[in-house]
Amino acid sequence: MTNQNAAVSEAQTMDIKVAMSSSPLFSSAAASSGRCITVYRRKLLKKPETAQKINAWADSMRASSPTRVKSTSPSRSHAQSEDQKSWMIHHPSALEMFEKIMNESKGKQIVMFLDYDGTLSPIVEDPDRAFMSDEMRAAVREVAKHFPTAIVSGRCRDKVYNFVRLAELYYAGSHGMDIKGPKGRKYNKGNRAVLFQPASEFLPMIDEVCKILSQKIKTTPGARVENNKFCLSVHFRCVDEKRWAQLAQQVEEVLNDYPKLRLTQGRKVLEIRPTVKWDKGKALEFLLESLGFANSDNILPVYIGDDRTDEDAFKVLRKRCQGFGILVSKFPKETNASYTLREPSEVKLFLQRLVEGKGSSLLGY
Ligand SMILES: O=P(O)(O)OC[C@H]1O[C@H](O[C@H]2O[C@H](CO)[C@@H](O)[C@H](O)[C@H]2O)[C@H](O)[C@@H](O)[C@@H]1O
Secondary structure, rough: OOOOOOOOHHHHHHHHHHHHHOOOOOOOHHHHOOHHHHHHHHHHOOHHHHHHHHHHHHHHHHHHHOOOOOOHHHHHHHHHHHHHHHHHHHHOOOOHHHHHHHHHOOOOEEEEEEEOOOOOOOOOOOOOOOOOOOOHHHHHHHHHOOEEEEEEEEOOOOHHHHOOOOOEEEEEEEEHHEEOOOOOOOOOOOHHHOOOOOOHHHEEEEEHHHHHHHHHHHHHOOOEEOOOOEEEEEOOOOOOOOHHHHHHHHHHHHHOOOOOOOEEOOOEEEEEEEOOOOOOHHHHHHHHOOOOOOOOOOOOEEEEEEOOHHHHHHHHHHHHHOOOEEEEEOOOOOOOEEEOOOHHHHHHHHHHHHHHOOOHEEEOO
């Protein structure tokens, strides 16, 4: 596992935030001339500790979606393929391990959790155009006929619903901070639609920061703020790498006035969230409880996701020793998932095969 792929922990991101807030990084003239990262690093050399933290931040932004170049050097490409092999041994393909998974599910109720971006829809430049295919929708619809199914996304719930358009599912938007289930399903506690919003008091703050930040980042071409209701996404997929540090600086300047918000990171996106102790893992536990499965031994929760934020859910499953996580990735990444799928098309195949093998489900959902 390379350092570049290592996930930056929440504690590290907070450290980085403190470091950045106390550090004059680079002049705006340098930033606008595209020399920002160089100048930024040069200034930091004076304070090695700060430099280390800030470099971790810059590395973290690059690691969110590193450029993968196939090496031309034989020894390097050999090392790359050895890395890949070793990773696949520890995190085999869920398709190749399908029979094993089916055996494990015998006598158990599968409960399905699906991330959206990068899992059900391919990653695209424009977040408003991250559509899922009709075939994928059909596969999810079939899965939901047989197993309780939830979409767990960083996006706001309404937006992810508009992409998925399946009323029979649970939806946990804003990284699980906005949960709602379908009305009148037999698995709902008390037969009610579940609605849980642990960060509702942050709504006005998130709106305010969204406005301020949208204005501020206008000087960073390609940057974009997405309002996800209980959290914000600052996209840098279309920002020149030379300006990433500038963007991070702009975000930090705004966040300095909002100590109740924290910063995390996804795939070419900085995510601003309330400092509530809630994440996709907590959302998974909440949903299992709502479904009446909190203390059930005969369930098999399966969580499929591609992002760092999905790791919280993978961890919960490991801790419960129940079910497993599947990471969607073509490349080796540090993960708590047990299995892998390479891309959304493989996720679709896996879901279709799961429906074909549904006979093994005990509770006949
Ligand atoms: O939890 P998720 O459903 O995976 O949501 C995480 C973020 O997904 C979206 O951004 C990502 O997908 C975009 C479209 O493919 C892509 O342009 C971007 O670079 C990715 O980070 C969404 O727009 C964000 O708000 C979510 O936080």
